[in-house]
Amino acid sequence: MAFGSKQTTAEVDTALVRSLQKVEAGQPLLQVRDLTVTVHARKGDYDVIHGVGFDVRTGEILGVVGESGCGKSLTMSAVMRLLPSNLETTGGTIAYRGVDLARLPERDMEVMRGGDLSMVFQDPMTALDPLYTVGSQMLETIERHLDKHGQEAREVAVDYLRRVGLSEPEKRMDQYPFELSGGMRQRVIIAIALCCNPSLLICDEPTTALDVTIQAKVLDLVRDLQRQMGNSVVFISHNMGVIATLCDRVIVMYGGRIVERGTVDDIFYRTTHPYTTGLLACMPTLEGPREEPLVPIPGMVPDPRKMPLGCPFAPRCPHCMKVCRQQVPPEFDLGGDHACTCWLCAARGTSGKLLQTPAVAGPLQKEAPHA
Amino acid sequence: MSALLHGDLGTSIVSSGYSVNQIIADKFPVSAQVGLIAIVFSCLVGIPLGILAAYKRGTAADRVVTTLSSLFSSLPGFLLAVVLLYAFGMWLHALPTSGLKSWQSYILPVAALSAGPASVLTRITRAALLDVLSQDFTRFLKAKGMGTRYILFKHALRNAAIPIVTTLGPLTAGILVGNLVVETVFSIPGLGSYMVRCVSQRDYPVIMGTTIFYTTFIVAILLVVDIVYGLIDPRIKLDE
Structure with a gap:
């Protein structure tokens, strides 16, 4: 753990974390206002997210639905400040427990990411570094955000691997990602995202890349863990069925x-x-009656350059x-x-x-x- | 043929009385010494420059490094050797031009030998790192709150090591056995320059012997490269 983990000293960590406001249950944990994301392109800049505003309350699961290309993932990437380099948040505020994430220095943002704010991505097959064991990838996160090292950190990691329902968590710690199946990897990723006890977990279509039987299990897992830990979850999906079973509130996005x-x-x-x-x-x-065909929405999602x-x-x-x-x-x-x-x-x-x-x-x- | 299998490469026809084995034993250490310094130097220059270019991609620093590396990797070795020789030896009289008598005399041959490999390594390192940094797990590492440098050195560099080692293997073999052009220009009594002389003198046993030696050496280096793969990537296992 030579680099990075020492970049941010424990004092910087705690000062920022202490400045975060306590939020009562049911009150907004995250308040996004007028969020605008702009793409910088050679032929001129254009907006892809147009003044989006929403709240995430404590202890709720908020669903975000829409077709591909509607700006669901981009909005949440902007909140996490993980936009690709040619995209930029050009307007609005992202108030998270009293701190405006849009204006937070990058180093402080690194403290927030993975600690109090976590994100799970779509494809579990590529989200883990293939060259390091599951354990080492969990431990680096724990050592970065919690003041725990060595055996103590390992216990936390094993505990979370058990909580996400992996059999033989001790053995999994020393296995490499290629030795695990897709569903197991997504559990590992969820364990990594949750192991520092975040207040907000953003799930970006975590089940899309999994087969249907595993999808249901991962959904149950997200819901059970949310109930146990009482954190807030933003769940991005284009599956209305998933949203209906999982979420408390829903936002529907279209065209940014x-x-x-x-x-x-x-x-x-x-x-x-x-x-x-x-x-x-x-x-x-x-x-419903089987003969009735499904009705697709005609046309395509508009090109953000030709809104x-x-x-x-x-x-x-x-x-x-x-x-x-x-x-x-x-x-x-x-x-x-x-x-x-x-x-x-x-x-x-x-x-x-x-x-x-x-x-x-x-x-x-x-x-x-x-x- | 049976002698070859017993490790006997025959005797020279031109320098009578010398066995090919003896010639290789005399000349190879000279080439290997210069070559070893050159390859270490190439790694020390090439890999860090590649990391720098990848880390600062799109900036002026990246462009300077990329331009220089394409320039030096496309520059023919003999041209660079002659230019260096002329500039520092004949014109500035700063460095010795031939032989290997003092440490200063190593500077020019090492520079001429390592320019190409160093720029190849720079390009490979940059390309491999950029490839790794665009992969999904880099984004997840960022989402875990890891700093850019930590991601670069702990995760990206190890993932980028496979293509780097792959190029480094043959480069090392080529340099260690002795570069005929550089050795001839700087009058270094190594295996490369000796082989050129044997070709002009039609000393067939020596030509064949050194060719076999060179081939064996490359095969051995490639074997080492394969073993190193296993150390870098847990998915590549030597047993089973």
Whole structure:
């Protein structure tokens, strides 16, 4: 453990960790406001995330759904400050327990990552360094964030390997990743992500690369551990079924914006946004008549460089109106946690009030002639 | 043929009375000494420069290193040797031009010998590191809160070691056995320059003997490389 672990002294660590505010249960742990992510490209910069704002409360599982390319992973990578080098967070705040992660120096951010904030990625086959044992990859994390070394650190590691349901945790410690199956590796990764007892765990489609039987087991594991440890989880998925069984609240993303948010019941039983309706319509069910074909959403996710002028979903929307093509809809409050960013809410005369003024960002207007 | 299998490479026809074994025993240590210094020097220069270029990728430092390494790896050895000889020996009179009498006389041949391998190593190290740093596990290491330097030295470098060792093997063999051009230019009494002389004198037993020696040496180095693979990567096992 020669490098890195000594870069940050224990004092720096504790000073930052102590400055983190205690958050009461049910209160927001993470408050993201107006988050904007810009891609720096040779042909000019363009935004991929347009002023996204959401809360993660303590002890809840928040689902993030949307098709591929809607900005789910990018939003959470921005929160973790793990964006690829040509992408940059250009606006907004990421308040995490009273600390704005967007403005935290990189060294302090390293203390947060893996310690109080953790992330699990999609593909367990490539997420571990193939040349080091499972144990050494767990121990480096524990020694980095917890003031534990040697036998003490090893005990923590073995304990977490047991908690994620790996048989013979002692033996696993000395095995290399190539000796484990995909499901076992994803358990190891979850163990690594949880071993420093983070307050927030971000799971970026952790089951997509696994086969179906293992998927269910990993989902159960995430839920059981969340209940045991009481931390918050952000679960990114494009599988509505997974979201329904696992999450407390859901945000639906499309075209780098949040189009609908609410409790699982709001999203599944009081569906308001046509995009959410579309996502639900293409989900297979066991009960319904078999002859009925699934209804896919026509068209494609818009290219972020050629975003339509108004609502990003307008070109694919079955209920598209004139205003949808001209102006980005504001978010309408539908009562409780439920809110929807769609002009239909205004047209239907929803009692809800406007949450945000319509934000028509610069790049959208610039791209208008193409739209 | 049976003599060959017993390790006897025959006798020289030109320098009568000398066995090929004796010639190799005389000349090889000279080449190996210069070569060993050159290969160590190449590693000490090439690998750190490669790491630097990968760590500072896209910056001016990276561009300077990349440009210099492509320049030196494409520069023919004899040209560099002659230019060095002329500049430091004839023009500046700073360094001796021939033989291996003092430590100063090692400088020019070592520089001429290591320029190529050092730049090849720089390029391989940079490319291998960038490849590793773009892999998923690097991102997960970052997500665990590991610092960039820690990831670079502890994880990326070991993962990048396989291509580096793969190139280093044949490079070492080539340099140790003696570079004929460099040895001829700097009048070093090594195996390389002797072999050139034998070719012009048609001393067939010596030509054949040194060729066999050179081949055996390369095979031996490649075997060492394969063993080193096993030490670097747990997935490559020597038994089973």
